[in-house]
Amino acid sequence: MDSCTLDEGTSAGNTVFTCSTSSSSEVPFQKKVEKLELTTTSMAESGQSDVILVSEFKQLKLEKEAQKNWDLFYKRNSTNFFKDRHWTTREFEELKACREFENQRLVMLEAGCGVGNCLFPLLEEDPHLFVYACDFSPRAVQFVKQNSSYNPDTCKAFQCDLTTDSLTDSVPEDSVDVATLIFVLSAIHPDKMHLAIENIYKVLKPGGCVLFRDYGLNDHAMLRFKVGNKLGEHFYVRQDGTRSYFFTTEYLQLLFTKGGYREVCNEYVLRETVNKKEGLCVPRVFVQSKFYKPL
Numbered sequence: 613m614d615s616c617t618l619d620e621g622t623s624a625g626n627t628v629f630t631c632s633t634s635s636s637s638e639v640p641f642q643k644k645v646e647k648l649e650l651t652t653t654s655m656a657e658s659g660q661s662d663v664i665l666v667s668e669f670k671q672l673k674l675e676k677e678a679q680k681n682w683d684l685f686y687k688r689n690s691t692n693f694f695k696d697r698h699w700t701t702r703e704f705e706e707l708k709a710c711r712e713f714e715n716q717r718l719v720m721l722e723a724g725c726g727v728g729n730c731l732f733p734l735l736e737e738d739p740h741l742f743v744y745a746c747d748f749s750p751r752a753v754q755f756v757k758q759n760s761s762y763n764p765d766t767c768k769a770f771q772c773d774l775t776t777d778s779l780t781d782s783v784p785e786d787s788v789d790v791a792t793l794i795f796v797l798s799a800i801h802p803d804k805m806h807l808a809i810e811n812i813y814k815v816l817k818p819g820g821c822v823l824f825r826d827y828g829l830n831d832h833a834m835l836r837f838k839v840g841n842k843l844g845e846h847f848y849v850r851q852d853g854t855r856s857y858f859f860t861t862e863y864l865q866l867l868f869t870k871g872g873y874r875e876v877c878n879e880y881v882l883r884e885t886v887n888k889k890e891g892l893c894v895p896r897v898f899v900q901s902k903f904y905k906p907l
Contacts, residue, residue, distance in 0.1 A: 724796030828897035
């Protein structure tokens with residue numbers, strides 16, 4: 613679940629970011645920080661959509677129909693909604709650096725592969741890669757298998773609900789070097805996120821890592837939600853029935869450490885996205901993290 617087309621909307625207004633620490637990046641208008649502070653004005657603005665919660669009946673319906681809503685999303689948009697991600701190896705050196713020897717075949721799990729916007733650029737760039745790719749939506753998996761670049765010798769795509777289906781049915785236990793969770797966990801109900809993380813833990817090798825990137829608290833996409841779209845704390849529903857959670861680094865750290873992982877890094881990524889349609893430059897907030905399975 614990427615952020616590309618979801619950027620469109622109105623400005624976040626008076627949001628001001630105060631960064632405690634920062635590091636340089638090759639990406640223009642992007643910086644990484646360990647802590648995120650917002651002015652009282654922006655916090656009040658983000659709270660405007662928090663007054664009314666979606667009814668319990670509708671929330672249960674959304675949970676029950678979650679797979680159907682994502683399947684309909686891919687039916688409407690086919691493979692045209694998200695752009696290919698060519699930034700993953702830049703942001704996550706582990707996709708290349710964790711090999712013990714040069715020609716080692718790295719085994720990767722892409723949890724929530726969508727239609728292959730991350731998968732196929734990685735396979736094109738790295739011939740010594742085998743990817744297990746799964747998604748909640750059967751239609752998305754079908755699009756992956758229909759892609760002309762799909763090759764069973766380098767990829768195994770399968771449908772999987774990370775919260776109910778055991779990954780070990782399709783992926784050998786303790787076999788994966790690197791797993792990615794990129795704009796995926798936010799679509800899962802917060803009460804079930806730990807199930808997905810524990811599921812991935814079973815197929816990771818000891819010393820294997822999870823590379824994570826997703827929406828951060830008070831991201832522009834969160835500030836856009838109107839009254840009546842809130843499901844719970846930091847959790848919202850879009851018009852098409854798909855849902856999104858907005859993370860803090862503290863929450864993510866607690867989630868992974870309770871699942872047995874150790875933290876490598878866990879920080880906010882602040883960047884500016886130009887909305888050409890609206891003529892706006894809007895602030896984006898993501899959380900980018902790395903956690904590993906102890907030896």
